Amino acid sequence: MKKILVINGSPSGKKGNCARFISSLPKLNAAKLSVVHLANESYSSAFKKEIAKADGFVFVTGTYWDSWGSPLQKLLEDMTDLEGTEAIMGKPAAVFVLMHSVGGKGVLSRLQGVLSTFGCLIPPMSGMVYSLVSDIALSKKNSHAADFWQKEDAELILLNLIKASEIKIDWADWPVDKKDPRRLWL
């Protein structure tokens, strides 16, 4: 069974919409999902171990002024030393972005870009945006519905993530200055 680490980047942690979305994710026989709500968790060595043990990642965030949640930004900054390491390299990442109405696709694409740069594998059809606008639109029968991202798409995204976690490739990694990415240069 694959170990999937679900990372909730919402500032509202366990009490927000992202947490509700995570609770609604389908249970799949092939994977065990464990959830970290970044707003309620610090970047500890135990958390680093969870990252290292995972076969794949699911990132969930709302859209906040056109960007991902501040706890997720903090995590990306904190885990900079994991770039290109065994803990990350080639592990697939799925991304779910929530929003009210605008900005979420930009968040999805940029986050997938950052995760790829970190060393994650971005499988095909492994990310979606779900909005309040869609939620309202989908509450009525609509011939365009198939063209909207829907909560049900989460299942195929997780299935693609699990399939991608089977891929074993000895990826080449670029040299990164791991000594101190924060040191002064000016």
Ligand SMILES: Cc1cc2nc3c(=O)[nH]c(=O)nc-3n(C[C@H](O)[C@H](O)[C@H](O)COP(=O)(O)O)c2cc1C
């Ligand atoms: C401070 C703040 C900024 C937001 N900015 C946007 C935005 O730019 N675009 C949008 O469509 N929704 C925006 N939203 C709505 C959230 O993305 C949406 O409600 C999301 O589901 C929040 O998840 P959460 O409750 O887990 O934080 C914003 C919400 C908050 C609280």
